[in-house]
Amino acid sequence: MRAPALRALGLLKAAGHGAGGLPEVGGRPVLSLVRPPHRDDRQRRATRECLLALAAVEAMLEDGKAGAPAIAGERTALLYATAAAYAASNRGFIEGGKGGIHFAYTAPVVVPAEVAIEFGVTGAYTVVLGGPPATLRAIWQAAIWLDAGVCDRALVLAVEIFEECADLYARARRLTARPLVEAAGCLWLERGRGQLTLETLRGGRRRGNGPPEQDGEMFGCGPIAALDRWRRGRASGPIELSGVWRGESARLVWSENS
């Protein structure tokens, strides 16, 4: 598969950037991101995960030194990955009475929908659910669409929030042994010239370089954080992104130039 080129990357992360962010706040089970302010009346009911998604796209645009019009239109595809960001709104709707969460906001698809509405993105889309393998799958699918000419650019968005369900995650301690770190990230991909390979393995051992222990657990945002770290380190050569979820390990090897 022809690899996409990474035009820009936006990442918000509760533990700060780079290795070593986590120990400063060590001991807490969940590290949270604050709710960004809504921009207009239309967004007043938007959930925290939606607003974080918008902030991640803004950070990506800033990184790419581009304005919103650069990603608007039908030639931009939008792919969203998450393991659990919707759990907060699901819980809010289950527990809430009148004046609680608007039902539509319980759907995972509403997070990219808010991005589409805010930035006028009207191209192909998909939503993949799961942990890091889902985000790697979204990058892979973006590469397929770019290669096939379905789109000229693809945004791969991932959001994970945990605060609202911290007690549930504590009960389900087998979900993760590491602190949960909230994050929202977005990649801007364009057609590239390198090589991309994706391998998945069920029931096997972790392959490749997963996120460092000190980064905490970011579920679907893990691969975007790893890509951010790789780019900040100005490393050369191919990058290997990997992750495990429900017994499935996935490894994406991405060389931008060949």
Add this chain to the structure above:
Amino acid sequence: MRLPERIVITAAGVVTPIGQDVEAFWSSLVTGASGITPIERFPVADLRVGRGGEIKKLSRIKSWSRIPDCRASRLLISAADELVGQAGLRPLPMDPARLAVVVGTALGGVEEGEKAVAGAPERRRLRGALYDAPGHHLARWLGAAGPVITVSTACASGATALALGADLLRHGEADAVVAGGYDVLCRFVMRGFDALKALTKDVVRPFDRRRGGLLLGEAAALVLLLRERDAGGARLGTLLGYGSASDASHIAAPDPSGHGLERSIRAALGQADLAPADLDFVSAHGTGTPINDRVETAALKRALGARAHEIPVNSIKPSMGHTMGASATLEALMCLLASRHGLIPPTLHLEEPDPDCDLDYVPGRARAARPRISLSTSLGFGGCNAALVLEGVA
């Protein structure tokens, strides 16, 4: 754009309110049977509408002892049981690592989340509440060790799953893919649609001027996808094209302009390398809400031009309700069965056509016709639009 490799559908399995196998599902569709009943499985007395397409008893699997106590997973496994029998997947005739699973859902295992929040002590309820759990349960039951993917594009999920499954085959990540969609009828979703006032107290009447909304249903539908070069002679049909597009308009309502749906139809026809004149039939999303049916009709007329008026268009949602994540897969399968049987199922309860909905909707009774090329359209929350182009086998 390059023409993609052809992907064929060789087997299917369903569980629906109108039949718990493909034959019973088809028979009920063409005879106009209804699966809409008062909901009994959870409390609805406080809701405006307490009816829907509820499956009263899952009858296909005889012993649930080794299958998770999760209704969504059980719907999926019921449908898979039929597919496995049709396709000869027990024992698996391939390396398990080459069998992938791609399922689409709007709600996943949310009912498990309701139980967990209500205090159910089991940790498995929490793990099951994440929407991708039922897909993994299905993979384990199938013995599949290839990629397991859950997509959630709301009520277009069943179409998205077929498209991603086809891409897995085209890019050599699997040699066979079990793909489809599912969703359960539970209090969470009934409360939600009730709050939106989207449910009708009447029957579902797509394209009728009196239409007042939708009813919900539950179902699972799965198909087996193979590369054409790997498939033998027997097949239900071919997946020729897929297109998707965002409305970027509203989180819960379709864009009144319908331009997103129009773009998805054009994209699907483009991937199939077909023109509107090649189409013989349209399976519409046809929910029976005032806005959906008007928007969909307008988008079909723009995308297909004069051809929109020349070919039959139906909606099967009146018979079993809107089955959300399952609906697009069920409707794609219905297109292929129409080709096989030479019959197009009717749009039930369409008696007084809406002047704004002026296509040939096959009202009332099944029609003798054998569509070869069909278009199936889906719309969902978040402004999701998807279209599939399928070729049936006469």
